[in-house]
Amino acid sequence: MYYLGLDIGSSSIKAALVEISSGKCLAVVQEPEQEMGMYAPKNGWAEQNPDDWWKYCCRAIKRLKHQNNISPFQISGIGISYQMHGLVIVDKTGQPLRKSIIWCDSRAVSIGNEAFEEIGKGKCVSQLLNSPANFTASKLKWVKDNEPETYEKIYKFMLPGDYIAYKLSNTINTTISGLSEGIIWDFKAKHIAQFLLEYYGINEALIPEIVPTFGLQSVVDKKGESESGITAGTPIYYRAGDQPNNALSLNVLNPGEVAATGGTSGVFYAVTDTLSVKESERVNNFAHVNYDVDSRTRIGKLLCINGAGIQYRWLLNNLAVSSYEEMNNLASEIPVGSDGVCLIPFGNGAERMLHNQDIGTRIVNLNLNIHHKGHLCRAALEGIAFSFVYGMEILRSDGLQPRVIRAGNDNLFQSGIFAHTVATLIDQEIEIYSTTGAIGAARAAGLNKGDFDGFGRTIMENDHVTTYIPFKDKGPYLQAYEKWKNELTLILNKI
CATH class of the missing domain: 3.30.420.40 (ATPase, nucleotide binding domain)
Structure with a gap:
């Protein structure tokens, strides 16, 4: 039996299969084999179509199964890593309303800087631990200010990994870790950063339901099965941004x-x-x-x-x-x-x-x-x-x-x-290990059982290469x- 890991990057999608019993990686594939493109209609802008991520996820899963002679029934859980800080907005039918504004897009820099000054540096630092800067909340504010007709149609906004989980399961949710990377989490109040949402005029109802980073987040539904080839009922157990996930890996x-x-x-x-x-x-x-x-x-x-x-x-x-x-x-x-x-x-x-x-x-x-x-x-x-x-x-x-x-x-x-x-x-x-984000995400699916010590031993026993x-x-x-x-x-x- 295996766990599947998906790593949603801006240049490619990587998918990995990890054997549950040993933690060893069976295989990793990349789609597309050449880099994905970015849409940049203006200097400093960077956008991608969320459904391109999904298309390449489905291709990667198909290749993994075919090349390794794996039945979908042998996949017992899914973990997802993704490019941080991106913005995906969908309507009530779950359709993206525009291309995703991804992590390296800088159009919202001035919005975040102004918020930092007007809300107050002290409050932002003590409660958000950051300036709102060019992160997801500021990008959503940009849509509100510059594409009001689109903004009015938003049902929920998501991070890139949230969107892939949604395509698999038809369930929209997110994590505290994800909200914090969007600068939407108040560490002092231990709650959604309502003061920032109020300043930006963003309705809290646009935020998805919050689920734990580890544990049962959702399950693959019939539509997800038909498109991805993963059996309906397969649980999604983990989700995190690429840098936190790299650290976990x-x-x-x-x-x-x-x-x-x-x-x-x-x-x-x-x-x-x-x-x-x-x-x-x-x-x-x-x-x-x-x-x-x-x-x-x-x-x-x-x-x-x-x-x-x-x-x-x-x-x-x-x-x-x-x-x-x-x-x-x-x-x-x-x-x-x-x-x-x-x-x-x-x-x-x-x-x-x-x-x-x-x-x-x-x-x-x-x-x-x-x-x-x-x-x-x-x-x-x-x-x-x-x-x-x-x-x-x-x-x-x-x-x-x-x-x-x-x-x-x-x-x-x-x-x-x-x-x-x-x-x-x-x-x-400096300890060097042979692992990737997709492998880490696959292994992290097993942390729904809470065995962090065993998780660490798997990495030390299987992946260590050298130490400088x-x-x-x-x-x-x-x-x-x-x-x-x-x-x-x-x-x-x-x-």
């Missing part, structure tokens, strides 16, 4: 545990047990998957670095190199500090951890007589690593005391130079980091 559930991601952008997602927020304008704070209103405060602190792996990919595309492996080999021939070359990697838009400043990518101290592409490769890996270290300094100033850092075995963390640089400067081992140990000789790394940090400070002071 790495068994990051308790205070001091940190999940790291080094893809196109970089992320530290750290769990704490306090509502204290000192860096609310640089760090986002959400209810983690195991947050409990009555008995367990678990807050996920999310620090995002937009300019991360995208920098290394840019070098791959523009240097005379054929692969990341070749780049890593070239970089390994260069000493720590890249013989003085510093690369500031923030070339992927505004950086929240730099107070939303867009400083771009900078290459400094380049000597055309002695430096070559190997120096650029090393400087890029170090510059991205230094940005992670800089981010950890912010998290520490926000009260985090990291004791475990875990990351997936992909992207930047496959580079020993990158991972060792981060581990050495943070002075913390901090180097004892930190001198060269500290010297290179201080030089990089000084260059960043000079740039920030000029803006």
Whole structure:
């Protein structure tokens, strides 16, 4: 028997089957095999059709069953991970009224900033743990202000994962964790953030019913069966946004545990047990998957670095190199500090951890007589690593005391130079695991039984790949980091 995990990304849908008895992954598939497109009618806008997600979910499920000779009766439960902060609005028949305004759409920035000022920073920080910013509530306000005829037809609004669960079950609901990522949860009142809804003029009736993150949320109905191929009556047991789910996938559930991601952008997602927020304008704070209103405060602190792996990919595309492996080999021939070359990697838009400043990518101290592409490769890996270290300094100033850092075995963390640089400067081992969001969502379906200890053992026993140990000789790394940090400070002071 198996659990099915669905990971609803903005570039693709991934689906995984996990054996219930052992927790081992049987298979993972991706649909479409090339990236999904985005609709961007204006600069800064990003939309997707929710029914495209559903179409690719159904295709992925069909492929999983066919390629692994699995009967739908062998699937005993479903877990769902999804791209955070998106907005899906439907009418009374459950039909989307417009394309989804997804996570990277920035049209509502000014709405959220104005709310932050007018409601009051103190109230927002103490009760929402964030600025309303460009999150789901602010996007809904944008629809209200700019598409009033559409807004009047709304029956419910949902997050992307809520919509996929609805398509499977014909049941509309959401979670506290989901509402918190939309900045619609009041942590002080332990209730829906009514003061924000009143400020935006949004009717609370538009919010779906709240169900637990773990447990029976709904079951597949006949229509869901006919379209997805999953047997009617199959329970949906779990749902969470991609970053909380990534942390869960790495068994990051308790205070001091940190999940790291080094893809196109970089992320530290750290769990704490306090509502204290000192860096609310640089760090986002959400209810983690195991947050409990009555008995367990678990807050996920999310620090995002937009300019991360995208920098290394840019070098791959523009240097005379054929692969990341070749780049890593070239970089390994260069000493720590890249013989003085510093690369500031923030070339992927505004950086929240730099107070939303867009400083771009900078290459400094380049000597055309002695430096070559190997120096650029090393400087890029170090510059991205230094940005992670800089981010950890912010998290520490926000009260985090990291004791475990875990990351997936992909992207930047496959580079020993990158991972060792981060581990050495943070002075913390980094454990690497072979898992994905879809696998984590599938395993999380089993947490409806509450066995978190067994869940953690499954990850440790099946997925551990390696552990990066901090180097004892930190001198060269500290010297290179201080030089990089000084260059960043000079740039920030000029803006």
